[in-house]
Amino acid sequence: MNRRDFSKHSLMLGMGVLAGLPKGSRARALNQSMNYYAEPVKKLPVRKFDVVVAGAGTAGVVAALAAARQGAKTALIEVKGYPGGTVTEGGTALHSFYNLWKAFPGVKKRQVVRGIPQEIIDRLLKVGGTSGHAEMSKGYDFDSVCTAIDTEIYKLVTFEMLAEAGVFVCVNTLLAGAIMDGSRVRGVIAESRSGREAFYAKAFVDCTGYGDLAAYAGAEYTEPNDYAVVNSIGVGNVSIDKYYEFLKSHDAIYQQAEGWRSGKDGQIVRIQGRTVKLPAGFREGARKIGMSTVTTTVHDNYFMFIKLNLKMPVSPTNRDEVAKAELELRRRQAKAIELFKEYVPGCEKAFIARTSPKLCIRRGRLIKCDYDISHEDVIEGRHFDDDVMAYGFHDSAPRLQVKDGGTYGIPYKALRVAGVENLLVAGMMITSDHRAHMSTRNTVSCMGQGQATGTAAALCARKNRGTRELRYADLRRALKNGGVYFES
Template sequence: MDRRDFYRTTGSLGLGLLAGQATAAPEKTEVAGFYTEASKKLPVREFDVVVAGGGTAGVIAAIAAARTGAKTILVEGKGYVGGVAVEGGTALHSFYNLWKAFPGVEKRQLVRGIPAEMVDRLTAMGGATGYAEMEKHYAYDSVCTAIDTELYKLNAHEMLDEAGVYVCVNTFLAGAVTEGPRVKGVILESRSGREVVYAKSFVDCTGYADLAAHAGAEYTEPNDYAVVNSMGLGNVDLERYYQFLADRDAVHQLAYGVRSGEPGRIIRIGAEGSQGYPEEFVKGARKIGMSAISTTTQDNYLMFIKMNMKLPVSPTDRDAVAKAELELRKRMKKGVELFRAHIPGFEKAFMTRTSPSLVIRRGRCVACDYDITHEDVIHGMHFDDDVFVYGFHDMAPRFQIANGGSYGIPYRALCVKGLDNLYVSGMMITSDHKAHMSTRNTVSCMGQGQASGTAAALCALNGHDSRSLPYLDLRLALEKGGVYFE
């Protein structure tokens, strides 16, 4: 039995029985290697919209759905929300077009709405740098939006609460109840027990496409990225670090902004590859997959130093990930030692934060009604069902959106093929690896979240499925929610 068959059997059909009437205990027919679990009645809750996953996309999706008027529940396995933005990022990429790389091109904030509101609130509480312009390497990104990970978690949870979202953290998605081409409900498990949540519309923002897999969606597992864990380093003299790189003409990424409440301070810094670093540091960094480019919102602190590791199998493989979790933590320890030994300003640096588990750039890739291509991205394509526009590519300057412009994310790219009331948002869309190097980034995920959450709510409240929802209704609702269109 392969993984997809397993999900369809245990996640959809078998678990679906749990929501119905009690049945007689199964006969004790033993099959080698298997245990037959007795069915039982589960308590039922009912909502309009279920958002699975409280990460970068899921928070925005749930807020959007609730603000549109839908009774919304957000399910998150960790005890906080925020996802990759607070666990594995460097900065939030990117709210603006790449205007600085194209002289004469107009500066435009492309991603607005709820994502921008979140950053504006976070900046006001001292937890973000706003949209500071890049001084160097602006052919990669024109702005740097650095965040304080802990204040981001607080701000995101507060916004969910204010929107009226029923937030279930420390709660795991254990299965899906399906009925033909529709998802009927989800099976949840927490310390309070096991339960079923029925709804009219569903949004998968889990990153791993757990809900889509449970519901029987078509997917692949490309395993085309390294997994990562990131650490924060405290007791760092940022000005000495800058001077060390500057003396070697090796400052490759640089932005100034508000740091510890004072403007005009370094908030993003790093060299390109091995440039400027001592040979022993470079050799050691390569062995552990360490990237030294980082951001900060506070003095004496770097927020994200990443350790990358390529797995031989998909990051959905529990046992491979268990080994990787240990290896990545060993690498982080070595990373601190390398900085202390070789880089001025880090002599007494120490590890201040890590992600609770490794972070992925892609797990499962879900088949949707439209698959965004690399040509769509770099040629700045727009569609008759755009739900927002975006202008960042993580392979810049090698690949950029033409002429400092934007491209559109079509509504169809969020609709799961073969299922009538399930959307996906975040890193699960786009099979083309080069295109995915744009669509998977944090701010794109946020924009996708507002689109899918709004659409899910409109469907739930007006009796539509994902394909019968009039695009004009969605467009007007997104514009009302502050989304910008070219």
């Protein structure tokens, strides 16, 4: 799809009444029945920055911190009221700061993602907001550690870090367009209750997950729709120890990790059950609502999270189909609570303590970049001349693992948007191969990509250069100074 198609597509999505019609007849009906309103031309106030980061999620927080610490005047635009994104809304633990050493006897344990992502964990540790890097005692063919977080503390801690770094944080602000000068992004349009504004900058990083900025900038993209969407629930008034006993009594424990929980070390912070071994009523009920049995926590009486999955028939960029999915997911959440109450001792008075403000996606748009990380790159543990980080986790493990418990490199070229001079992307929107994406999309990978893109954008802005004119040696030096780990 290109920019013109994107705008046309956006208009079509407004036609909820036509949503049920097949594609061809929908387009014909549109041409016949659509009324158009021509927006009057408006003069927008302009704010000027060195770097604009779109989306204050998993990758965007780190990108903005990295850019600001390079001395760039940095703006961060986030539609929700807090930073954090999917790391605070979707998953169970941050995968993974380490290589898969436990699954490969003799392989050296090493922390392969450090820098700003680790700094966030250090800050969380100080305020009881994480389990720490808790070693897996069971299921370590999947990951060697479990790093669980208190998602509310994560939002506060990262917000404070952004303020300390001097980032101009615009929450409750929607990125609604791009201002192009040929193949160069000159600025973005930001919408909030303070009005519609233009933010000019020299370099841009799209961390919206959906690739909104890249799409507005006319980048090529596809919408693979190859994952289920989710609205995970935080479940309160439960006992993690009794859930563990329940799974154990059915000989169903697959994963287990012990770490910091409610201020005490050595406590269970992650468990996952083998569903086939659980009572038929629970198992069948869970299957019908796409519920997974894995949970993590840093509190004795809380599950963070229980995931409810739903496979949508179309891409999650379709507003009207998303509305249907939002309702269905909330129905599934209520059923999930009923299952826990009925089957799991200690959960008789369970309730939904939190939900995500909107459903979470594993990918929306896939943005075309200068390089596409392949399945072989990941599992063969390949590194590149322009590596910006190393990464060793695969969400399909143990079926698919990075060779010999090693790492592969994420190259800088995989983060440069094809055809656009000054736009980088970080997060779930890179990597077309589903199997490779099952690795690159995970939180700690996104955070590392954030540090790489934020640093690169700041260096480009300093010299007023495009992303392809940046000397790799300069980028690598700056990343090393920022604590980023490279395999030697």
